[in-house]
Amino acid sequence: LQRLRARLARSDNPLSKAMLTLLSGKQLDEETWEDFEDTLLTADLGVGPTTQLTERLRQRFTVDGVTDPEQARNILREELLTLIGPDSDRSINTAGEPGVVMVVGVNGTGKTTTVGKLARVLVAEDADVLLGAADTFRAAAAEQLATWGERVGVPTVRGEEAADPASVAFEAVKVGKENGVDVVLIDTAGRLHTKTGLMDELGKVKRVIERQAPVSEVLLVIDATTGQNGLTQARIFSEVVDVTGVVLTKLDGSAKGGIIVQIQNELGVPVKLVGLGEGADDLAPFDPEMFVDALLD
Numbered sequence: 001l002q003r004l005r006a007r008l009a010r011s012d013n014p015l016s017k018a019m020l021t022l023l024s025g026k027q028l029d030e031e032t033w034e035d036f037e038d039t040l041l042t043a044d045l046g047v048g049p050t051t052q053l054t055e056r057l058r059q060r061f062t063v064d065g066v067t068d069p070e071q072a073r074n075i076l077r078e079e080l081l082t083l084i085g086p087d088s089d090r091s092i093n094t095a096g097e098p099g100v101v102m103v104v105g106v107n108g109t110g111k112t113t114t115v116g117k118l119a120r121v122l123v124a125e126d127a128d129v130l131l132g133a134a135d136t137f138r139a140a141a142a143e144q145l146a147t148w149g150e151r152v153g154v155p156t157v158r159g160e161e162a163a164d165p166a167s168v169a170f171e172a173v174k175v176g177k178e179n180g181v182d183v184v185l186i187d188t189a190g191r192l193h194t195k196t197g198l199m200d201e202l203g204k205v206k207r208v209i210e211r212q213a214p215v216s217e218v219l220l221v222i223d224a225t226t227g228q229n230g231l232t233q234a235r236i237f238s239e240v241v242d243v244t245g246v247v248l249t250k251l252d253g254s255a256k257g258g259i260i261v262q263i264q265n266e267l268g269v270p271v272k273l274v275g276l277g278e279g280a281d282d283l284a285p286f287d288p289e290m291f292v293d294a295l296l297d
């Protein structure tokens with residue numbers, strides 16, 4: 001988290017840069033607001049939130065005639081937090097016998113890695129965890145998940161090659177239930193062939209799991225470095241399954257962070273976890289206050 005803080009606060013981070021312009025004590029003329037808007041767009045904030053934020057700030061700064069940097073900072077903090085949805089529940093719901101967490105998203109976004117990291121977090125909290133390799137389309141996917149399982153010390157249920165993903169998910173939850181496991185994490189396939197195909201597939205996986213136990217959480221994994229594209233894909237997923245939370249991966253890379261605001265605004269789903277690297281410990285709860293403070297540092 002310290003690393004994320006440092007990166008967001010860097011002056012070459014556009015989101016941070018935009019905020020600093022308003023804190024610089026500079027005359028807030030037309031040009032400044034235009035630049036501010038442009039910079040927010042560069043930061044992946046999206047058109048809607050950019051316009052909304054600029055309008056709100058412009059109004060508040062003009063009406064209140066803000067000159068005091070501390071007051072300016074508080075206004076920015078307030079408005080940014082409002083955009084991110086400060087009151088959202090960001091805990092991972094693992095309630096159930098067992099709790100079932102489905103992890104969905106486009107291939108390459110970091111699904112399997114996230115399942116591994118999340119297993120590690122849950123194990124550290126003394127939970128009994130089982131992994132289900134329901135991504136049966138990519139030959140290497142189950143292998144990769146099982147390797148994560150070994151690394152964090154939890155078993156993995158795998159199917160035969162090219163097995164029906166729903167049957168593997170069903171089997172995993174069944175085994176979990178029979179063995180009194182606390183949480184079953186299901187890794188799913190992320191082929192974006194057609195929306196109908198995806199809907200049928202993920203819908204079926206969920207329905208079949210729910211013959212054994214309710215799915216307590218559906219986490220959508222989004223790669224923060226893919227910007228607008230990632231968001232379009234995310235929208236499709238959120239239309240086909242009931243997503244309850246987002247995991248934003250690769251925030252350690254070149255991502256600009258503004259995508260967090262867009263996800264909240266466009267999908268209406270809270271970012272619950274952030275991925276900050278490829279290692280087992282590189283997963284952190286998303287903390288809006290820390291995020292905003294880092295931008296305003």
Ligand code: GDP
Binds near residue numbers: 107111282
């Ligand atoms: P999947 O196809 O969605 O299951 O994606 P994988 O879990 O296989 O991850 C794809 C690549 O992204 C791998 O090389 C991961 O190590 C990498 N990756 C996943 N999460 C992160 C992250 O938070 N930061 C960075 N830098 N790399 C990540």
